[in-house]
Amino acid sequence: MKGKGFTIIEVLVVLAIVSILAAILVPAVIKNMKDAYIARTKNETIVISSAILTLHKDTGKWPFTNLPGPSGGVNRTVGDISHIPKETAPEARPGAINWGILGEVKPLSDYLFYNNPDENSGPLYQNEPGEDYPVKGKFAWNGPYIDYEILDDPWGNSYVINARYFPGNPLAGEMALEHRVYVLSAGPDGMWSTAFSDTINRMTSPGDSPYGDDIGFIILTNGKY
DSSP states (O other): OOOOOOOOHHHHHHHHHHHHHOOOOOOHHHHHHHHHHHHHHHHHHHHHHHHHHHHHHHHHHTTTTOOTOOOOSSEEEESSOOOOOBBTTTTOTTOOOOHHHHHSSEHHHHTTHHHHSSOOSSSSSSSOOOTTTOOTTTTOOOOOOOOOEEEEESOOOOOEEOOGGSSSOOTTTGGGGGSSSEEEEEETOBOOSSSSTTBBBTTTTSSSSSSSTOOOEEEEOOOOO
């Protein structure tokens, strides 16, 4: 009995066909994955924004406090404090680096997942009277408002909010009324492009809208004008 096998020519033909198919399909698969990631990011920025608006409806407070009681403020609230991008794209707008480095900073989970908006962080020391949100009454915290403590985008980078411009934040004062507040992702390239500057606001041309491949959703358009 003689066994039959593939000839070298047949193997080479099959490999050539597989290579051609891979060359056609791989770019399409990569593009579809990128499009899916972008769509997921847009959806997650909306979900986070909705959670913040619900927090405000319940407590009457925007997420910027990091000191005992109602005073104090943070410049940024972040989904994942260990995964904040710190680079800017070549075409970045003024102050874009501030999305990655501007302090004070506090995890978004301290407002939406835990009741811990004061100087503490995480699951310990929640619900402290006079320091955290009330747990009873008209302005009680009714969270958690999100399903997960860590909020990364599909590329593994933290969502960041320019909490500096929430109304009432003492770090910006009246200046906050000229700016919009975003949930922002650094996008596929993982580098910031959107302006984050006291001098670049929603009335400036081209303004503080998401720039480059950054992906964001407006939580609040402040109404001074």
